[in-house]
Amino acid sequence: MTPDEEREFLRRRKARNWVVLGTLIFFVVLFYAITIVRLGAQH
Amino acid sequence: MASTAPQITAPSVGQALPTEWRDFFALTKPRVMTLVIFTAICGLLAAPGNIHPIIGFTAILAIAMGAGGSAALNCWWEADIDAGMKRTMSRPLPGGRMRREDARDFGIFLSGVSIVVMGLAVGWLAASLLLGAIIYYAVIYTMWLKPRTPQNIVIGGGAGAFPPLIGWVAVTGDITAMPLLLFAIIFFWTPPHFWALALFVQSDYAKVGIPMLPVVAGEKVTRRQIMFYTLLLTPVAIAPWYIGGTSWIYGSVAVVLSALFLVLALPVFTRMRAEVDAMTPEKTLFKFSIVYLFVLFAALVADRVAFYQGWIA
Numbered sequence: 001m002t003p004d005e006e007r008e009f010l011r012r013r014k015a016r017n018w019v020v021l022g023t024l025i026f027f028v029v030l031f032y033a034i035t036i037v038r039l040g041a042q043h
Numbered sequence: 044m045a046s047t048a049p050q051i052t053a054p055s056v057g058q059a060l061p062t063e064w065r066d067f068f069a070l071t072k073p074r075v076m077t078l079v080i081f082t083a084i085c086g087l088l089a090a091p092g093n094i095h096p097i098i099g100f101t102a103i104l105a106i107a108m109g110a111g112g113s114a115a116l117n118c119w120w121e122a123d124i125d126a127g128m129k130r131t132m133s134r135p136l137p138g139g140r141m142r143r144e145d146a147r148d149f150g151i152f153l154s155g156v157s158i159v160v161m162g163l164a165v166g167w168l169a170a171s172l173l174l175g176a177i178i179y180y181a182v183i184y185t186m187w188l189k190p191r192t193p194q195n196i197v198i199g200g201g202a203g204a205f206p207p208l209i210g211w212v213a214v215t216g217d218i219t220a221m222p223l224l225l226f227a228i229i230f231f232w233t234p235p236h237f238w239a240l241a242l243f244v245q246s247d248y249a250k251v252g253i254p255m256l257p258v259v260a261g262e263k264v265t266r267r268q269i270m271f272y273t274l275l276l277t278p279v280a281i282a283p284w285y286i287g288g289t290s291w292i293y294g295s296v297a298v299v300l301s302a303l304f305l306v307l308a309l310p311v312f313t314r315m316r317a318e319v320d321a322m323t324p325e326k327t328l329f330k331f332s333i334v335y336l337f338v339l340f341a342a343l344v345a346d347r348v349a350f351y352q353g354w355i356a
Contacts, residue, residue: 037095
Protein backbone atom coordinates (compact mmCIF):
# COMPACT_ATOMS: atom_id res chain seq x y z
CA MET A 1 0.00 0.00 0.00
CA THR A 2 1.36 3.42 -0.92
CA PRO A 3 1.24 6.24 1.69
CA ASP A 4 -1.66 7.80 -0.22
CA GLU A 5 -3.59 4.53 -0.21
CA GLU A 6 -2.89 4.08 3.49
CA ARG A 7 -4.18 7.58 4.25
CA GLU A 8 -7.31 6.82 2.23
CA PHE A 9 -7.67 3.47 4.05
CA LEU A 10 -7.54 5.19 7.44
CA ARG A 11 -9.90 7.96 6.36
CA ARG A 12 -12.53 5.50 5.14
CA ARG A 13 -12.24 3.30 8.19
CA LYS A 14 -12.54 6.31 10.50
CA ALA A 15 -15.59 7.63 8.63
CA ARG A 16 -17.26 4.21 8.81
CA ASN A 17 -16.53 3.89 12.51
CA TRP A 18 -18.15 7.27 13.17
CA VAL A 19 -21.26 6.21 11.25
CA VAL A 20 -21.44 2.92 13.19
CA LEU A 21 -21.04 4.80 16.49
CA GLY A 22 -23.75 7.29 15.53
CA THR A 23 -26.09 4.46 14.49
CA LEU A 24 -25.49 2.59 17.76
CA ILE A 25 -26.17 5.69 19.86
CA PHE A 26 -29.30 6.38 17.84
CA PHE A 27 -30.62 2.86 18.47
CA VAL A 28 -29.76 2.96 22.16
CA VAL A 29 -31.77 6.18 22.53
CA LEU A 30 -34.60 4.83 20.35
CA PHE A 31 -34.90 1.57 22.32
CA TYR A 32 -34.83 3.50 25.59
CA ALA A 33 -37.66 5.72 24.31
CA ILE A 34 -39.65 2.72 23.01
CA THR A 35 -39.29 0.98 26.38
CA ILE A 36 -40.55 4.06 28.25
CA VAL A 37 -43.52 4.37 25.87
CA ARG A 38 -44.39 0.67 26.07
CA LEU A 39 -44.09 0.61 29.87
CA GLY A 40 -46.20 3.76 30.10
CA ALA A 41 -48.91 2.15 27.99
CA GLN A 42 -49.15 -0.77 30.44
CA HIS A 43 -49.87 1.47 33.46
CA MET B 44 -31.72 -15.78 -16.50
CA ALA B 45 -29.59 -15.32 -13.37
CA SER B 46 -30.02 -18.57 -11.49
CA THR B 47 -26.82 -18.02 -9.53
CA ALA B 48 -25.33 -14.75 -8.38
CA PRO B 49 -22.66 -13.93 -10.98
CA GLN B 50 -19.17 -12.69 -10.19
CA ILE B 51 -18.11 -9.05 -10.41
CA THR B 52 -14.42 -8.30 -10.30
CA ALA B 53 -13.59 -5.15 -8.40
CA PRO B 54 -10.42 -3.13 -9.00
CA SER B 55 -7.67 -4.22 -6.64
CA VAL B 56 -7.44 -0.87 -4.86
CA GLY B 57 -11.24 -0.79 -4.38
CA GLN B 58 -11.12 -4.22 -2.76
CA ALA B 59 -8.18 -3.37 -0.50
CA LEU B 60 -9.85 -0.25 0.85
CA PRO B 61 -12.80 -0.38 3.24
CA THR B 62 -16.07 0.44 1.52
CA GLU B 63 -17.26 4.01 2.02
CA TRP B 64 -20.36 4.26 4.24
CA ARG B 65 -21.95 6.29 1.44
CA ASP B 66 -21.80 3.22 -0.78
CA PHE B 67 -23.66 1.16 1.82
CA PHE B 68 -26.24 3.94 1.92
CA ALA B 69 -26.46 3.94 -1.90
CA LEU B 70 -27.26 0.20 -1.81
CA THR B 71 -30.53 1.03 -0.06
CA LYS B 72 -31.72 2.99 -3.15
CA PRO B 73 -32.58 6.20 -1.27
CA ARG B 74 -34.61 7.67 -4.14
CA VAL B 75 -36.94 4.68 -4.29
CA MET B 76 -37.16 4.82 -0.51
CA THR B 77 -38.64 8.33 -0.69
CA LEU B 78 -41.83 6.88 -2.17
CA VAL B 79 -41.79 3.97 0.28
CA ILE B 80 -41.49 6.29 3.29
CA PHE B 81 -44.06 8.72 1.93
CA THR B 82 -46.73 6.07 1.29
CA ALA B 83 -45.98 4.36 4.61
CA ILE B 84 -46.44 7.67 6.47
CA CYS B 85 -49.68 8.23 4.56
CA GLY B 86 -50.97 4.79 5.57
CA LEU B 87 -50.00 5.51 9.17
CA LEU B 88 -51.64 8.96 9.25
CA ALA B 89 -54.79 7.90 7.41
CA ALA B 90 -55.50 4.91 9.65
CA PRO B 91 -58.17 5.30 12.32
CA GLY B 92 -56.78 5.26 15.83
CA ASN B 93 -53.84 6.65 17.72
CA ILE B 94 -50.22 5.68 17.72
CA HIS B 95 -47.55 7.19 19.95
CA PRO B 96 -45.24 9.39 17.85
CA ILE B 97 -42.17 7.37 18.89
CA ILE B 98 -43.84 4.07 17.95
CA GLY B 99 -45.06 5.63 14.70
CA PHE B 100 -41.53 6.87 13.94
CA THR B 101 -40.16 3.40 14.71
CA ALA B 102 -42.70 1.79 12.37
CA ILE B 103 -41.63 4.10 9.53
CA LEU B 104 -37.96 3.52 10.34
CA ALA B 105 -38.48 -0.27 10.26
CA ILE B 106 -40.31 -0.04 6.92
CA ALA B 107 -37.46 2.11 5.53
CA MET B 108 -34.85 -0.34 6.82
CA GLY B 109 -36.76 -3.27 5.36
CA ALA B 110 -36.99 -1.49 2.00
CA GLY B 111 -33.28 -0.61 2.20
CA GLY B 112 -32.34 -4.18 3.09
CA SER B 113 -34.31 -5.70 0.23
CA ALA B 114 -32.89 -3.05 -2.14
CA ALA B 115 -29.37 -4.06 -1.04
CA LEU B 116 -30.22 -7.71 -1.75
CA ASN B 117 -31.55 -6.64 -5.15
CA CYS B 118 -28.24 -4.82 -5.85
CA TRP B 119 -26.30 -7.91 -4.76
CA TRP B 120 -28.25 -10.24 -7.03
CA GLU B 121 -28.41 -7.94 -10.04
CA ALA B 122 -24.84 -6.60 -10.00
CA ASP B 123 -24.06 -8.03 -13.44
CA ILE B 124 -27.30 -6.66 -14.89
CA ASP B 125 -26.62 -3.25 -13.33
CA ALA B 126 -23.15 -3.27 -14.90
CA GLY B 127 -24.73 -3.45 -18.35
CA MET B 128 -27.11 -0.52 -17.99
CA LYS B 129 -26.11 3.14 -18.18
CA ARG B 130 -28.58 4.10 -15.44
CA THR B 131 -27.14 1.63 -12.92
CA MET B 132 -23.54 0.97 -13.94
CA SER B 133 -22.13 3.40 -11.38
CA ARG B 134 -23.78 1.68 -8.40
CA PRO B 135 -21.33 0.45 -5.73
CA LEU B 136 -21.12 -3.17 -6.95
CA PRO B 137 -20.77 -2.70 -10.72
CA GLY B 138 -18.55 0.31 -9.94
CA GLY B 139 -16.18 -2.06 -8.12
CA ARG B 140 -16.31 -0.11 -4.86
CA MET B 141 -17.68 -2.94 -2.73
CA ARG B 142 -17.31 -6.67 -2.30
CA ARG B 143 -20.35 -8.60 -3.43
CA GLU B 144 -20.74 -10.57 -0.20
CA ASP B 145 -20.66 -7.34 1.82
CA ALA B 146 -23.74 -6.12 -0.05
CA ARG B 147 -25.50 -9.44 0.59
CA ASP B 148 -24.62 -9.45 4.31
CA PHE B 149 -25.64 -5.81 4.68
CA GLY B 150 -29.01 -6.56 3.02
CA ILE B 151 -29.70 -9.59 5.22
CA PHE B 152 -28.63 -7.72 8.38
CA LEU B 153 -30.74 -4.64 7.61
CA SER B 154 -33.78 -6.77 6.72
CA GLY B 155 -33.43 -8.87 9.87
CA VAL B 156 -33.07 -5.84 12.14
CA SER B 157 -36.07 -4.15 10.51
CA ILE B 158 -38.34 -7.15 11.23
CA VAL B 159 -37.16 -7.52 14.85
CA VAL B 160 -37.53 -3.79 15.54
CA MET B 161 -41.01 -3.74 13.96
CA GLY B 162 -42.09 -6.82 15.90
CA LEU B 163 -40.82 -5.69 19.29
CA ALA B 164 -41.80 -2.02 19.08
CA VAL B 165 -44.95 -2.05 16.94
CA GLY B 166 -46.47 -5.52 16.57
CA TRP B 167 -45.91 -8.89 14.98
CA LEU B 168 -48.66 -8.56 12.36
CA ALA B 169 -46.90 -5.50 10.94
CA ALA B 170 -43.57 -7.36 11.25
CA SER B 171 -44.99 -10.36 9.37
CA LEU B 172 -46.19 -8.11 6.58
CA LEU B 173 -42.76 -6.47 6.45
CA LEU B 174 -41.12 -9.90 6.22
CA GLY B 175 -43.58 -10.78 3.44
CA ALA B 176 -42.71 -7.57 1.57
CA ILE B 177 -38.96 -8.23 1.83
CA ILE B 178 -39.29 -11.83 0.61
CA TYR B 179 -41.69 -10.69 -2.12
CA TYR B 180 -39.24 -8.10 -3.46
CA ALA B 181 -35.87 -9.75 -2.88
CA VAL B 182 -36.76 -13.35 -3.66
CA ILE B 183 -40.04 -13.67 -5.60
CA TYR B 184 -39.53 -10.56 -7.74
CA THR B 185 -35.76 -10.05 -8.02
CA MET B 186 -34.47 -13.62 -8.08
CA TRP B 187 -37.39 -15.52 -9.53
CA LEU B 188 -39.81 -13.58 -11.73
CA LYS B 189 -37.96 -10.50 -13.00
CA PRO B 190 -35.57 -12.48 -15.22
CA ARG B 191 -38.31 -14.90 -16.31
CA THR B 192 -41.52 -13.09 -17.25
CA PRO B 193 -42.43 -9.87 -19.05
CA GLN B 194 -45.19 -9.48 -16.43
CA ASN B 195 -42.38 -8.89 -13.87
CA ILE B 196 -43.47 -5.31 -13.29
CA VAL B 197 -47.05 -6.29 -12.49
CA ILE B 198 -45.82 -8.76 -9.88
CA GLY B 199 -43.10 -6.39 -8.67
CA GLY B 200 -45.74 -3.75 -8.07
CA GLY B 201 -46.92 -5.85 -5.15
CA ALA B 202 -43.65 -5.24 -3.31
CA GLY B 203 -43.99 -1.48 -3.61
CA ALA B 204 -47.60 -1.69 -2.49
CA PHE B 205 -46.82 -3.00 0.98
CA PRO B 206 -45.67 0.22 2.78
CA PRO B 207 -49.08 1.95 3.20
CA LEU B 208 -50.61 -1.38 4.23
CA ILE B 209 -47.91 -1.90 6.88
CA GLY B 210 -48.21 1.74 8.01
CA TRP B 211 -51.96 1.32 8.46
CA VAL B 212 -51.63 -2.03 10.26
CA ALA B 213 -49.02 -0.50 12.61
CA VAL B 214 -51.82 1.75 13.92
CA THR B 215 -54.87 -0.51 13.81
CA GLY B 216 -53.34 -3.96 14.30
CA ASP B 217 -55.71 -5.50 11.76
CA ILE B 218 -56.26 -5.66 8.00
CA THR B 219 -59.46 -4.14 6.60
CA ALA B 220 -60.73 -3.07 3.17
CA MET B 221 -59.12 0.40 3.26
CA PRO B 222 -55.46 -0.67 3.63
CA LEU B 223 -56.05 -3.36 1.02
CA LEU B 224 -57.33 -0.67 -1.35
CA LEU B 225 -54.20 1.41 -0.70
CA PHE B 226 -52.20 -1.71 -1.58
CA ALA B 227 -54.28 -2.16 -4.74
CA ILE B 228 -53.81 1.47 -5.82
CA ILE B 229 -50.00 1.13 -5.88
CA PHE B 230 -50.27 -2.36 -7.38
CA PHE B 231 -52.30 -1.15 -10.38
CA TRP B 232 -50.38 2.13 -10.63
CA THR B 233 -47.01 0.41 -11.06
CA PRO B 234 -47.47 -1.14 -14.55
CA PRO B 235 -48.43 2.09 -16.41
CA HIS B 236 -45.80 4.02 -14.41
CA PHE B 237 -42.96 1.63 -15.13
CA TRP B 238 -43.89 0.61 -18.66
CA ALA B 239 -44.07 4.26 -19.67
CA LEU B 240 -40.44 4.48 -18.47
CA ALA B 241 -39.55 1.16 -20.13
CA LEU B 242 -40.83 2.48 -23.47
CA PHE B 243 -38.19 5.19 -23.59
CA VAL B 244 -35.32 3.28 -21.94
CA GLN B 245 -36.06 -0.08 -23.54
CA SER B 246 -32.71 -0.36 -25.31
CA ASP B 247 -30.99 -0.59 -21.90
CA TYR B 248 -33.18 -3.48 -20.75
CA ALA B 249 -32.79 -5.26 -24.08
CA LYS B 250 -29.00 -5.06 -23.72
CA VAL B 251 -28.97 -6.94 -20.42
CA GLY B 252 -31.62 -9.48 -21.42
CA ILE B 253 -34.31 -8.52 -18.92
CA PRO B 254 -37.66 -9.54 -20.48
CA MET B 255 -39.33 -6.17 -20.15
CA LEU B 256 -42.65 -6.09 -21.94
CA PRO B 257 -41.55 -3.65 -24.70
CA VAL B 258 -38.54 -5.86 -25.41
CA VAL B 259 -40.38 -9.19 -25.47
CA ALA B 260 -43.89 -8.37 -26.66
CA GLY B 261 -43.22 -5.12 -28.51
CA GLU B 262 -44.43 -1.58 -28.21
CA LYS B 263 -47.98 -2.19 -29.37
CA VAL B 264 -48.71 -4.71 -26.64
CA THR B 265 -47.01 -2.52 -24.02
CA ARG B 266 -49.13 0.47 -25.01
CA ARG B 267 -52.26 -1.67 -24.80
CA GLN B 268 -51.22 -2.97 -21.39
CA ILE B 269 -50.56 0.59 -20.14
CA MET B 270 -54.11 1.51 -21.11
CA PHE B 271 -55.51 -1.70 -19.61
CA TYR B 272 -53.90 -1.10 -16.21
CA THR B 273 -54.82 2.59 -16.27
CA LEU B 274 -58.44 1.54 -16.77
CA LEU B 275 -58.14 -0.86 -13.85
CA LEU B 276 -56.46 1.77 -11.68
CA THR B 277 -59.27 4.30 -12.11
CA PRO B 278 -62.05 2.49 -10.17
CA VAL B 279 -59.54 1.24 -7.59
CA ALA B 280 -58.31 4.80 -6.91
CA ILE B 281 -61.88 6.05 -6.51
CA ALA B 282 -63.00 3.03 -4.44
CA PRO B 283 -61.92 4.39 -1.00
CA TRP B 284 -64.45 7.21 -1.52
CA TYR B 285 -67.07 4.93 -3.08
CA ILE B 286 -67.08 2.47 -0.16
CA GLY B 287 -67.32 5.35 2.32
CA GLY B 288 -63.76 5.09 3.62
CA THR B 289 -63.06 8.74 2.72
CA SER B 290 -65.02 11.94 2.13
CA TRP B 291 -65.48 14.19 -0.91
CA ILE B 292 -61.98 15.68 -0.40
CA TYR B 293 -60.22 12.49 -1.41
CA GLY B 294 -63.04 11.55 -3.81
CA SER B 295 -62.82 14.72 -5.88
CA VAL B 296 -59.01 14.60 -6.04
CA ALA B 297 -59.12 10.92 -7.04
CA VAL B 298 -61.66 11.58 -9.80
CA VAL B 299 -59.70 14.53 -11.25
CA LEU B 300 -56.32 12.77 -11.06
CA SER B 301 -57.70 9.55 -12.55
CA ALA B 302 -59.31 11.49 -15.40
CA LEU B 303 -55.97 13.20 -16.10
CA PHE B 304 -54.18 9.85 -15.97
CA LEU B 305 -56.61 8.47 -18.56
CA VAL B 306 -56.22 11.56 -20.77
CA LEU B 307 -52.42 11.21 -20.70
CA ALA B 308 -52.49 7.43 -21.18
CA LEU B 309 -54.71 7.68 -24.24
CA PRO B 310 -52.09 9.15 -26.65
CA VAL B 311 -49.54 6.61 -25.36
CA PHE B 312 -52.05 3.88 -26.21
CA THR B 313 -53.03 5.13 -29.65
CA ARG B 314 -49.70 6.19 -31.16
CA MET B 315 -46.61 4.33 -32.40
CA ARG B 316 -43.01 5.48 -32.23
CA ALA B 317 -41.86 7.56 -35.19
CA GLU B 318 -38.38 7.19 -36.67
CA VAL B 319 -37.17 10.28 -34.85
CA ASP B 320 -39.21 10.43 -31.69
CA ALA B 321 -38.78 12.43 -28.49
CA MET B 322 -41.26 10.06 -26.78
CA THR B 323 -42.96 13.08 -25.23
CA PRO B 324 -46.34 11.43 -24.38
CA GLU B 325 -44.55 8.52 -22.66
CA LYS B 326 -42.26 10.84 -20.70
CA THR B 327 -45.21 13.04 -19.74
CA LEU B 328 -47.20 10.03 -18.54
CA PHE B 329 -44.23 8.76 -16.53
CA LYS B 330 -43.69 12.14 -14.82
CA PHE B 331 -47.39 12.59 -14.18
CA SER B 332 -47.70 9.12 -12.67
CA ILE B 333 -45.25 10.15 -9.93
CA VAL B 334 -47.19 13.33 -9.21
CA TYR B 335 -50.41 11.29 -9.30
CA LEU B 336 -49.36 8.95 -6.53
CA PHE B 337 -47.95 11.68 -4.28
CA VAL B 338 -51.01 13.91 -4.64
CA LEU B 339 -53.48 11.03 -4.27
CA PHE B 340 -51.93 9.85 -1.02
CA ALA B 341 -51.54 13.42 0.26
CA ALA B 342 -55.26 13.94 -0.44
CA LEU B 343 -56.04 10.77 1.50
CA VAL B 344 -54.14 12.06 4.54
CA ALA B 345 -55.73 15.52 4.26
CA ASP B 346 -59.14 13.90 4.02
CA ARG B 347 -58.65 11.64 7.04
CA VAL B 348 -57.04 14.36 9.18
CA ALA B 349 -59.96 16.69 8.39
CA PHE B 350 -62.38 13.91 9.33
CA TYR B 351 -60.67 12.89 12.57
CA GLN B 352 -60.40 16.56 13.60
CA GLY B 353 -64.15 16.95 13.03
CA TRP B 354 -63.76 19.59 10.30
CA ILE B 355 -65.89 17.54 7.90
CA ALA B 356 -68.73 15.10 8.53
